[in-house]
Amino acid sequence: MRKHQCRQDENPGAPLRPTLQGLAVFFIAIATVATAACTATRPDERLHSTLWVQASAEYAVITRQVFKMAKDEIDEDLASTNRVRPLAIIVDVDQTILDNSGQTARSIIAGSGFRSADWTEWVNEASAPGVPGALEYLQYVAAQGVAVFYVTNRSAEKEDATRRNLEQLGFPLNPETDMILTRLEQPGWTRDKASRRQWLASRFEVLQILGDELSDFLSLPPGTDAETRLHMAQSHHEKWGRQWFMLPNPIYGSWERALTPDGSSIYDAPMEQKIRSLKTQ
Numbered sequence: 001m002r003k004h005q006c007r008q009d010e011n012p013g014a015p016l017r018p019t020l021q022g023l024a025v026f027f028i029a030i031a032t033v034a035t036a037a038c039t040a041t042r043p044d045e046r047l048h049s050t051l052w053v054q055a056s057a058e059y060a061v062i063t064r065q066v067f068k069m070a071k072d073e074i075d076e077d078l079a080s081t082n083r084v085r086p087l088a089i090i091v092d093v094d095q096t097i098l099d100n101s102g103q104t105a106r107s108i109i110a111g112s113g114f115r116s117a118d119w120t121e122w123v124n125e126a127s128a129p130g131v132p133g134a135l136e137y138l139q140y141v142a143a144q145g146v147a148v149f150y151v152t153n154r155s156a157e158k159e160d161a162t163r164r165n166l167e168q169l170g171f172p173l174n175p176e177t178d179m180i181l182t183r184l185e186q187p188g189w190t191r192d193k194a195s196r197r198q199w200l201a202s203r204f205e206v207l208q209i210l211g212d213e214l215s216d217f218l219s220l221p222p223g224t225d226a227e228t229r230l231h232m233a234q235s236h237h238e239k240w241g242r243q244w245f246m247l248p249n250p251i252y253g254s255w256e257r258a259l260t261p262d263g264s265s266i267y268d269a270p271m272e273q274k275i276r277s278l279k280t281q
Protein backbone atom coordinates (compact mmCIF):
# COMPACT_ATOMS: atom_id res chain seq x y z
CA MET A 1 0.00 0.00 0.00
CA ARG A 2 1.32 3.40 -0.89
CA LYS A 3 1.44 5.67 2.14
CA HIS A 4 0.59 9.33 1.97
CA GLN A 5 3.72 11.32 2.72
CA CYS A 6 4.07 14.96 3.65
CA ARG A 7 7.12 17.01 2.82
CA GLN A 8 8.69 18.42 5.97
CA ASP A 9 11.96 19.55 4.47
CA GLU A 10 11.06 22.95 3.09
CA ASN A 11 13.01 25.84 4.60
CA PRO A 12 10.41 28.21 6.03
CA GLY A 13 12.93 31.01 6.28
CA ALA A 14 14.96 31.36 9.48
CA PRO A 15 15.02 34.52 11.62
CA LEU A 16 18.26 36.56 11.37
CA ARG A 17 19.36 36.27 15.04
CA PRO A 18 17.50 33.34 16.53
CA THR A 19 17.59 32.63 20.26
CA LEU A 20 17.62 29.01 21.38
CA GLN A 21 14.12 29.36 22.89
CA GLY A 22 12.85 31.13 19.81
CA LEU A 23 14.20 28.39 17.59
CA ALA A 24 12.57 25.69 19.71
CA VAL A 25 9.16 27.39 19.60
CA PHE A 26 9.53 27.95 15.87
CA PHE A 27 10.33 24.31 15.04
CA ILE A 28 7.62 22.96 17.35
CA ALA A 29 5.10 25.18 15.54
CA ILE A 30 6.30 24.01 12.12
CA ALA A 31 6.20 20.35 13.18
CA THR A 32 2.66 20.76 14.58
CA VAL A 33 1.34 22.34 11.38
CA ALA A 34 3.03 19.69 9.22
CA THR A 35 1.69 16.83 11.35
CA ALA A 36 -1.85 18.27 11.29
CA ALA A 37 -1.69 18.60 7.51
CA CYS A 38 -0.58 14.98 7.24
CA THR A 39 -3.27 13.49 9.45
CA ALA A 40 -6.24 15.80 8.90
CA THR A 41 -7.72 14.06 5.87
CA ARG A 42 -7.37 10.78 4.04
CA PRO A 43 -6.06 11.49 0.55
CA ASP A 44 -8.85 11.46 -2.01
CA GLU A 45 -8.49 8.17 -3.87
CA ARG A 46 -9.53 9.80 -7.14
CA LEU A 47 -6.34 11.85 -7.16
CA HIS A 48 -4.16 9.47 -9.14
CA SER A 49 -6.78 8.55 -11.74
CA THR A 50 -7.75 12.20 -12.21
CA LEU A 51 -4.13 13.15 -12.81
CA TRP A 52 -3.83 10.34 -15.33
CA VAL A 53 -6.86 11.56 -17.29
CA GLN A 54 -5.69 15.16 -17.20
CA ALA A 55 -1.93 14.86 -17.61
CA SER A 56 -0.98 11.63 -19.34
CA ALA A 57 -0.37 11.44 -23.06
CA GLU A 58 -1.52 7.83 -22.75
CA TYR A 59 -5.13 8.77 -21.93
CA ALA A 60 -5.43 11.04 -24.97
CA VAL A 61 -3.82 8.41 -27.22
CA ILE A 62 -6.28 5.76 -26.06
CA THR A 63 -9.36 7.93 -26.56
CA ARG A 64 -8.19 8.97 -30.04
CA GLN A 65 -7.55 5.32 -30.87
CA VAL A 66 -11.10 4.41 -29.88
CA PHE A 67 -12.64 7.19 -31.96
CA LYS A 68 -10.46 6.27 -34.94
CA MET A 69 -11.60 2.65 -34.72
CA ALA A 70 -15.20 3.82 -34.56
CA LYS A 71 -14.71 6.07 -37.59
CA ASP A 72 -13.18 3.22 -39.61
CA GLU A 73 -16.16 1.02 -38.76
CA ILE A 74 -18.61 3.77 -39.76
CA ASP A 75 -16.89 3.98 -43.13
CA GLU A 76 -17.32 0.24 -43.55
CA ASP A 77 -20.97 0.41 -42.46
CA LEU A 78 -21.72 3.21 -44.89
CA ALA A 79 -20.23 1.21 -47.73
CA SER A 80 -22.28 -1.88 -46.95
CA THR A 81 -25.48 -0.89 -45.11
CA ASN A 82 -28.73 -1.04 -46.99
CA ARG A 83 -30.34 2.23 -45.90
CA VAL A 84 -33.91 1.13 -45.34
CA ARG A 85 -34.20 3.13 -42.13
CA PRO A 86 -32.38 6.32 -41.15
CA LEU A 87 -28.96 5.70 -39.62
CA ALA A 88 -27.93 6.74 -36.13
CA ILE A 89 -25.31 6.26 -33.47
CA ILE A 90 -25.70 6.50 -29.67
CA VAL A 91 -23.10 8.23 -27.52
CA ASP A 92 -22.99 8.66 -23.78
CA VAL A 93 -21.90 12.13 -22.63
CA ASP A 94 -19.88 12.12 -19.39
CA GLN A 95 -16.33 10.78 -19.79
CA THR A 96 -17.30 9.55 -23.25
CA ILE A 97 -17.36 12.87 -25.13
CA LEU A 98 -17.19 15.46 -22.31
CA ASP A 99 -14.33 15.38 -19.82
CA ASN A 100 -15.52 16.33 -16.33
CA SER A 101 -12.26 15.56 -14.59
CA GLY A 102 -12.03 19.29 -13.78
CA GLN A 103 -15.06 18.92 -11.52
CA THR A 104 -13.45 15.94 -9.79
CA ALA A 105 -10.27 18.00 -9.40
CA ARG A 106 -12.24 20.77 -7.70
CA SER A 107 -13.76 18.36 -5.19
CA ILE A 108 -10.36 16.76 -4.51
CA ILE A 109 -8.84 20.19 -3.83
CA ALA A 110 -11.80 21.17 -1.64
CA GLY A 111 -11.68 17.83 0.18
CA SER A 112 -15.43 17.64 -0.22
CA GLY A 113 -16.04 14.35 -2.04
CA PHE A 114 -18.87 14.17 -4.57
CA ARG A 115 -21.72 16.61 -3.86
CA SER A 116 -24.69 16.90 -6.20
CA ALA A 117 -24.85 20.70 -5.78
CA ASP A 118 -21.26 20.98 -7.00
CA TRP A 119 -22.07 18.72 -9.94
CA THR A 120 -25.08 20.88 -10.87
CA GLU A 121 -22.89 23.98 -10.71
CA TRP A 122 -20.34 22.34 -13.02
CA VAL A 123 -23.01 21.27 -15.51
CA ASN A 124 -24.54 24.76 -15.52
CA GLU A 125 -21.17 26.32 -16.29
CA ALA A 126 -21.38 24.34 -19.56
CA SER A 127 -17.64 24.56 -20.05
CA ALA A 128 -16.44 20.94 -19.84
CA PRO A 129 -13.85 20.25 -22.54
CA GLY A 130 -14.30 17.46 -25.06
CA VAL A 131 -12.66 14.07 -24.66
CA PRO A 132 -9.70 13.98 -27.12
CA GLY A 133 -10.86 12.82 -30.55
CA ALA A 134 -14.60 12.97 -29.79
CA LEU A 135 -15.38 16.18 -31.65
CA GLU A 136 -13.64 15.18 -34.89
CA TYR A 137 -15.30 11.77 -34.83
CA LEU A 138 -18.84 13.05 -34.21
CA GLN A 139 -18.52 15.84 -36.76
CA TYR A 140 -17.41 13.24 -39.29
CA VAL A 141 -20.31 10.92 -38.47
CA ALA A 142 -22.84 13.75 -38.75
CA ALA A 143 -21.34 14.87 -42.07
CA GLN A 144 -22.08 11.37 -43.44
CA GLY A 145 -25.79 11.91 -42.70
CA VAL A 146 -25.81 9.69 -39.61
CA ALA A 147 -27.85 11.08 -36.68
CA VAL A 148 -25.94 11.45 -33.40
CA PHE A 149 -28.04 10.83 -30.27
CA TYR A 150 -26.63 11.73 -26.87
CA VAL A 151 -28.04 9.27 -24.33
CA THR A 152 -27.05 10.54 -20.92
CA ASN A 153 -28.01 9.92 -17.31
CA ARG A 154 -27.83 13.62 -16.65
CA SER A 155 -31.34 14.48 -15.44
CA ALA A 156 -33.86 16.25 -17.69
CA GLU A 157 -33.44 19.66 -15.99
CA LYS A 158 -29.75 19.59 -17.00
CA GLU A 159 -30.54 19.19 -20.69
CA ASP A 160 -30.36 22.89 -21.63
CA ALA A 161 -26.97 23.37 -19.97
CA THR A 162 -25.72 20.15 -21.57
CA ARG A 163 -26.86 21.41 -24.98
CA ARG A 164 -25.05 24.72 -24.40
CA ASN A 165 -21.84 22.88 -23.54
CA LEU A 166 -22.06 20.64 -26.62
CA GLU A 167 -22.96 23.57 -28.89
CA GLN A 168 -20.06 25.69 -27.67
CA LEU A 169 -17.63 22.89 -28.49
CA GLY A 170 -19.15 22.36 -31.93
CA PHE A 171 -20.67 18.92 -31.37
CA PRO A 172 -23.36 18.10 -33.96
CA LEU A 173 -26.91 18.94 -32.89
CA ASN A 174 -30.12 19.33 -34.82
CA PRO A 175 -32.20 22.46 -34.08
CA GLU A 176 -35.39 20.67 -35.15
CA THR A 177 -34.96 17.39 -33.29
CA ASP A 178 -34.09 16.67 -29.68
CA MET A 179 -30.87 14.71 -29.95
CA ILE A 180 -30.14 14.74 -26.18
CA LEU A 181 -32.10 12.01 -24.41
CA THR A 182 -31.83 12.68 -20.69
CA ARG A 183 -32.92 10.60 -17.71
CA LEU A 184 -36.68 10.85 -17.00
CA GLU A 185 -37.19 13.21 -19.92
CA GLN A 186 -39.98 10.80 -20.88
CA PRO A 187 -41.83 8.33 -18.64
CA GLY A 188 -39.87 5.10 -18.43
CA TRP A 189 -36.55 6.66 -19.34
CA THR A 190 -34.93 5.47 -16.15
CA ARG A 191 -31.28 5.25 -15.15
CA ASP A 192 -31.20 1.94 -17.03
CA LYS A 193 -30.64 3.21 -20.57
CA ALA A 194 -32.23 0.12 -22.16
CA SER A 195 -35.58 1.88 -22.70
CA ARG A 196 -33.90 4.75 -24.54
CA ARG A 197 -31.80 2.37 -26.62
CA GLN A 198 -34.98 0.48 -27.56
CA TRP A 199 -36.81 3.72 -28.35
CA LEU A 200 -34.05 4.67 -30.79
CA ALA A 201 -33.68 1.16 -32.24
CA SER A 202 -37.38 1.15 -33.16
CA ARG A 203 -36.88 4.31 -35.23
CA PHE A 204 -33.31 4.10 -36.55
CA GLU A 205 -30.72 1.66 -37.76
CA VAL A 206 -28.35 2.14 -34.82
CA LEU A 207 -24.83 1.51 -36.13
CA GLN A 208 -22.76 2.12 -33.03
CA ILE A 209 -22.84 2.77 -29.29
CA LEU A 210 -20.02 4.58 -27.48
CA GLY A 211 -19.75 4.78 -23.70
CA ASP A 212 -17.41 4.69 -20.75
CA GLU A 213 -19.19 2.05 -18.78
CA LEU A 214 -20.91 -1.30 -19.27
CA SER A 215 -24.40 0.01 -18.55
CA ASP A 216 -24.08 2.30 -21.59
CA PHE A 217 -24.35 -0.91 -23.64
CA LEU A 218 -26.10 -3.51 -21.49
CA SER A 219 -28.79 -3.67 -18.84
CA LEU A 220 -27.11 -4.58 -15.56
CA PRO A 221 -29.44 -6.00 -12.89
CA PRO A 222 -28.90 -4.42 -9.45
CA GLY A 223 -26.26 -6.29 -7.48
CA THR A 224 -24.45 -7.67 -10.54
CA ASP A 225 -21.07 -8.76 -9.23
CA ALA A 226 -17.69 -8.18 -10.86
CA GLU A 227 -17.39 -11.69 -12.28
CA THR A 228 -20.86 -11.52 -13.85
CA ARG A 229 -20.07 -8.13 -15.36
CA LEU A 230 -16.97 -9.59 -16.99
CA HIS A 231 -18.97 -12.55 -18.28
CA MET A 232 -21.74 -10.29 -19.64
CA ALA A 233 -19.20 -8.08 -21.41
CA GLN A 234 -17.39 -11.06 -22.88
CA SER A 235 -20.61 -12.70 -24.08
CA HIS A 236 -20.88 -9.82 -26.58
CA HIS A 237 -17.27 -10.09 -27.73
CA GLU A 238 -18.23 -9.83 -31.40
CA LYS A 239 -19.60 -6.30 -30.86
CA TRP A 240 -16.63 -4.69 -29.09
CA GLY A 241 -14.54 -2.68 -31.50
CA ARG A 242 -17.11 -3.32 -34.23
CA GLN A 243 -20.40 -1.76 -33.03
CA TRP A 244 -19.60 -1.02 -29.40
CA PHE A 245 -16.71 1.21 -28.32
CA MET A 246 -15.59 1.70 -24.71
CA LEU A 247 -13.75 4.80 -23.55
CA PRO A 248 -11.45 4.58 -20.52
CA ASN A 249 -12.75 6.04 -17.26
CA PRO A 250 -10.57 5.19 -14.28
CA ILE A 251 -12.18 7.82 -12.02
CA TYR A 252 -15.61 6.28 -11.33
CA GLY A 253 -18.16 3.79 -12.67
CA SER A 254 -20.70 1.12 -11.80
CA TRP A 255 -17.79 -1.34 -11.39
CA GLU A 256 -17.34 0.25 -7.97
CA ARG A 257 -20.69 -1.28 -6.93
CA ALA A 258 -19.78 -4.74 -8.17
CA LEU A 259 -17.15 -5.27 -5.49
CA THR A 260 -19.40 -5.15 -2.42
CA PRO A 261 -21.91 -7.82 -1.37
CA ASP A 262 -24.69 -5.24 -0.85
CA GLY A 263 -24.09 -3.36 -4.11
CA SER A 264 -22.92 -0.19 -2.39
CA SER A 265 -19.96 1.66 -3.88
CA ILE A 266 -16.59 0.43 -2.72
CA TYR A 267 -15.34 4.00 -3.07
CA ASP A 268 -16.25 4.85 0.52
CA ALA A 269 -15.48 1.39 1.91
CA PRO A 270 -12.70 0.95 4.47
CA MET A 271 -9.24 0.56 2.94
CA GLU A 272 -9.00 -3.00 4.33
CA GLN A 273 -12.08 -4.03 2.34
CA LYS A 274 -10.57 -2.67 -0.87
CA ILE A 275 -7.32 -4.48 -0.23
CA ARG A 276 -9.25 -7.73 0.28
CA SER A 277 -10.71 -7.21 -3.22
CA LEU A 278 -7.28 -7.20 -4.84
CA LYS A 279 -6.16 -10.24 -6.81
CA THR A 280 -2.56 -11.25 -6.22
CA GLN A 281 -2.41 -13.61 -9.14
Ligand SMILES: [Mg+2]
Binds near residue numbers: 211
Ligand atom coordinates in the same frame (compact mmCIF):
# COMPACT_ATOMS: atom_id res chain seq x y z
MG1 LIG B 1 -20.48 8.31 -18.97
